Amino acid sequence: MADLIVLHxxxxxxxxxxxxxxxxxxxxxxxxxxVLDGLNHVKDHLDGTLxxxxxxxxxxxxxxxxxxxxxxKLACATFLADCAPGPVRIEPxxxxxxxxxxxxxxxxFMDKLSAVKPWxxxxxxxxxxxxxxxxxxxxxxxYKQFSMCINCMxxxxxxxxxxxxxxxxxxxxxxxxxxxxxxSRDQGGHERLNVLSTEEGVWDCTFVGECTRACPKHVDPAxxxxxYKVTAAxxxxxxxxxxxxxx
Amino acid sequence: xSGDAGLDYGGFYARWYxxxxxxxxxxxxxxxxxxxxxxxxxxxxxxxxxxxxxxIRAVSQGDREYQQFLEFSRTPWxxxxxxxxxCLVVFHTITWFSVAPQAMVVQLRGRRVPxxxxxxxxxxxxxxxxxxxxxxxxx
Numbered sequence: 001m002a003d004l005i006v007l008h009x010x011x012x013x014x015x016x017x018x019x020x021x022x023x024x025x026x027x028x029x030x031x032x033x034x035v036l037d038g039l040n041h042v043k044d045h046l047d048g049t050l051x052x053x054x055x056x057x058x059x060x061x062x063x064x065x066x067x068x069x070x071x072x073k074l075a076c077a078t079f080l081a082d083c084a085p086g087p088v089r090i091e092p093x094x095x096x097x098x099x100x101x102x103x104x105x106x107x108x109f110m111d112k113l114s115a116v117k118p119w120x121x122x123x124x125x126x127x128x129x130x131x132x133x134x135x136x137x138x139x140x141x142x143y144k145q146f147s148m149c150i151n152c153m154x155x156x157x158x159x160x161x162x163x164x165x166x167x168x169x170x171x172x173x174x175x176x177x178x179x180x181x182x183x184s185r186d187q188g189g190h191e192r193l194n195v196l197s198t199e200e201g202v203w204d205c206t207f208v209g210e211c212t213r214a215c216p217k218h219v220d221p222a223x224x225x226x227x228y229k230v231t232a233a234x235x236x237x238x239x240x241x242x243x244x245x246x247x
Numbered sequence: 248x249s250g251d252a253g254l255d256y257g258g259f260y261a262r263w264y265x266x267x268x269x270x271x272x273x274x275x276x277x278x279x280x281x282x283x284x285x286x287x288x289x290x291x292x293x294x295x296x297x298x299x300x301x302x303i304r305a306v307s308q309g310d311r312e313y314q315q316f317l318e319f320s321r322t323p324w325x326x327x328x329x330x331x332x333x334c335l336v337v338f339h340t341i342t343w344f345s346v347a348p349q350a351m352v353v354q355l356r357g358r359r360v361p362x363x364x365x366x367x368x369x370x371x372x373x374x375x376x377x378x379x380x381x382x383x384x385x386x
Contacts, residue, residue: 226350
């Protein structure tokens, strides 16, 4: 195995250039190095001006999402050895504005995330003295998969619907809404319905399925969206058939 | 949704690079291409429904109209259209069946029914319905 590998890294320095360019770096190819380790090597030894986000190095924080050889990936979970012999193409996440180099602007996602109220909503809050809200393992199983989301936005980068129409609420936000909708302790489903059951909500999704393939935590956002479409359709039918009913 | 509340980037907004999705984005990956083909098949699904209605109308109006309909169906361009339609409707069916397990969560005795069984049930229903229709039409 050759002991060097070339990275083709997208650079964007807004103070100097109006379009991104590509810069080449040659780094050691080590068996246990991820793409993130390679970028850290560049930053520490070759070019301190390179900008990218990272934190935990172990697929939990969701910071180091980027496009690696054309695929949305976590840089910490993609090994250089798997990209050999290279060159490895490293670009920022698709479908987001680029702030600098590999750093993208994420406020659109942050706004959407808070719009679906991803927390437990109760109509009747128990006092702490009354104890916890208990849950069986079967009830936990209902939403556990969706709770694995780390907000890395790889699904937004993979989604052509979001690329074409950035008003789309998007895969992770809907999957996280489902994480709480399916939680036996939550009573906020009707509050989320107004955000989810709109054209920019679940109905914009045309089930391309790329979000699920891109997800590094096997959350299956595409499945979550299709399941919510059934819920949304049922709720709107109920609203038509029983307008006096409680929503 | 705007994300401007409380943000101050000191005028750096104008400097964000906003790449535009190419008009040919659907050629970028095989899965995108298959998806776009699947969406386009809906036009042919609609045609197959129209064709079915035309046939039912012809049958209901008597033997002469039905013979005319058969003549009309025998023309080369109609045959070509219907062969293409058949291929695309089958493609539509298979691709939708293959994503059905993702959209359907069926619980049986507290356990989630595996996706493969749901897929199998779809194909079984397809075979049964086809046999039923064939029985009604042929017997």
